[in-house]
Amino acid sequence: MVKTRGLAYHGEVAGSAVRKGTTMSERSETLADDPFSGRQPTSHERMTGRPWDASYHDGPAPWDIGRPQPVMVRLAAEGGFAGAVLDVGCGTGDNALHVASLGFPVLGVDVAETALAIAREKAADRGIAAEFAVADAFHLERLGRRFETVLDCGMFHTCDGDERPAYAASLASVTEHGGTLYVLCFSDEGPETGPHPVSREELRAAFNPGAGWNVAAIESARVQTTFHDNGAPAWFATIKRV
Numbered sequence: 001m002v003k004t005r006g007l008a009y010h011g012e013v014a015g016s017a018v019r020k021g022t023t024m025s026e027r028s029e030t031l032a033d034d035p036f037s038g039r040q041p042t043s044h045e046r047m048t049g050r051p052w053d054a055s056y057h058d059g060p061a062p063w064d065i066g067r068p069q070p071v072m073v074r075l076a077a078e079g080g081f082a083g084a085v086l087d088v089g090c091g092t093g094d095n096a097l098h099v100a101s102l103g104f105p106v107l108g109v110d111v112a113e114t115a116l117a118i119a120r121e122k123a124a125d126r127g128i129a130a131e132f133a134v135a136d137a138f139h140l141e142r143l144g145r146r147f148e149t150v151l152d153c154g155m156f157h158t159c160d161g162d163e164r165p166a167y168a169a170s171l172a173s174v175t176e177h178g179g180t181l182y183v184l185c186f187s188d189e190g191p192e193t194g195p196h197p198v199s200r201e202e203l204r205a206a207f208n209p210g211a212g213w214n215v216a217a218i219e220s221a222r223v224q225t226t227f228h229d230n231g232a233p234a235w236f237a238t239i240k241r242v
């Protein structure tokens with residue numbers, strides 16, 4: 001059953017309460033001046049009329065389930081991670097923290113500073129060493145770093161068709177040749193698809209050999225949300241950097 005909280009994906013106005021432990025008050029002046037910190041608003045932000053950061057102001061966002069996605073837990077248990085790991089659009093960090101807890105060096109990046117503050121607080125509370133930094137997923141080359149494993153849990157499906165080539169190029173710029181990108185996104189295989197359903201063909205088109213990618217596998221999966229009882233239909237893609 002889909003619960004109404006899911007409407008938050010499409011941007012109902014959030015209240016002003018800030019989750020305990022965040023430093024929103026410190027950031028509010030900067031965010032009020034320019035909520036996008038000088039970057040181009042994403043298609044999702046244009047559609048909803050508010051910055052990603054606002055999704056984290058009023059309690060857990062609908063994708064913020066407070067634990068790692070089961071697909072990621074299984075992947076880690078099966079040895080799917082290697083080397084330095086980048087989590088793009090990491091949100092409040094549960095996936096990144098799970099991987100870091102296994103001993104991998106992990107950087108989580110996001111444009112939502114409130115989410116990053118929560119992620120850092122979780123890392124401190126759990127005694128897990130993980131790095132969290134503000135970075136634009138469309139300009140990851142600015143990090144000046146490369147990663148053997150890159151994780152996208154719910155970021156790709158927020159991109160519209162016009163944004164996908166730039167996003168794939170940005171990911172390619174930070175992924176070691178021979179490295180692996182994992183994408184967990186809503187799929188178009190109903191019923192009760194998530195708010196940004198993506199087809200297999202769209203995944204293959206975005207991560208094509210001309211863009212430096214080879215899609216190794218696309219599996220049917222579930223992505224857990226706070227408003228689906230048993231998760232929403234998803235694709236779990238394993239994509240190699242060529």
Ligand SMILES: C[S@@+](CC[C@H](N)C(=O)[O-])C[C@H]1O[C@@H](n2cnc3c(N)ncnc32)[C@H](O)[C@@H]1O
Nearest residue numbers: 052063089090091110111112135136137153154
């Ligand atoms: C659907 S949420 C998923 C968050 C997290 N991966 C999870 O599974 O809980 C998408 C995340 O991508 C972030 N995001 C969206 N556009 C971004 C961009 N251009 N650069 C970096 N992060 C972005 C949002 O702030 C949000 O935290």
